[in-house]
Amino acid sequence: MDDQPLIRAGLASLIRAAPGLDVVAEASDGVEAVALAARTRPDVVLMDIRMPGMSGVTATEHILAAPVRPKPRVLILTTLDLDEYVYTALQAGACGFLLKDTPPERLIAAIATVSAEDVLLAPAVTRRLIETYARRSPGPAATAGLTARENEVLRLVARGLSNGAIAAGLVLSEATVKTHVSRIMAKLGLGSRAQVVVFAYESRLVTPREPR
Structure with missing residues (x-):
């Protein structure tokens, strides 16, 4: 979804040329x-952050x-890696973001990855963006419903660790994580x-100064 026809056409052509991927709609x-x-029920939506209307x-x-x-799964396309609009989109449920100068092979890999599973794209970059804007949040939110183990896993997810890395660190199976x-x-x-x-940082369960 992009308001610039040339960029939209280029993305569509790139995706259609990739094995196993197709374009069901362009906006x-x-x-x-x-x-x-709503009409086409796509698996992944590439969403430009700034569009008219x-x-x-x-x-x-x-x-x-x-x-x-x-x-x-919504992937945000942006020109800036530190963008408050991207942060707001992540708060809304977008699963990650990509810079518009991302190499074609990485774009295709990102689409395939988020289509198959829920992952955090570019964990270090995403975490840096969240750290920058989460400081403005109102403060701790309730996590009383979580078990001690779930709170532990939550903090590790917030640091950008994959399920496999969390499993290895906690000596659990990846399926359990x-x-x-x-x-x-x-x-x-x-x-x-x-x-x-976003929740972990806004709730102060993890802070930018917390050692990894």
């Missing part, structure tokens, strides 16, 4: 993006609020791994 603005997502952030909120399952992450998201009403990271 020129946020309003059209929301309507087409309805922004990519608002379009993301509408798409992820729709009562459909499974929900699409995946179950913990799913339960954390369900209990806290979160829809993506990026939202888990």
Whole structure:
């Protein structure tokens, strides 16, 4: 979804040429993006952050609020890696973001990855963005419903660790970690791994100064 026809056409051609991927719709603005997502039920939405009419952030909120399952994975496209609009989109449930100068092979790999599983794209970059803007949040949120182990896993997810890395560090199976992450998201009403990271920083469970 991009308001610039040339960029949109280039992305569509690139994706169609990749094995196992296809383009089900193209939108020129946020309003059209929301309507087409509801109609075509895509697995992944590439969303430009700044579009006329309805922004990519608002379009993301509408798409992820729709009562459909499974929900699409939204990848934000941006020109800046430290962008408050991107942070707001991650709060809304986008699973990650990509810079518009991302090499084609990395873009295709990112689409395939988020389509297959819930992961945090570019953990170090995403965490840096969240650290920058989470300082403005109002303060701790309730996590009383989480077990001690779930709080532990939550903090590790917030530091950008994959399920495999968490499993190795806690001496658990990867399947067990995946179950913990799913339960954390369900209990806290979160829809993506990026939202888990945002929540952890905004709740002060993890802070930028906390040693890794």
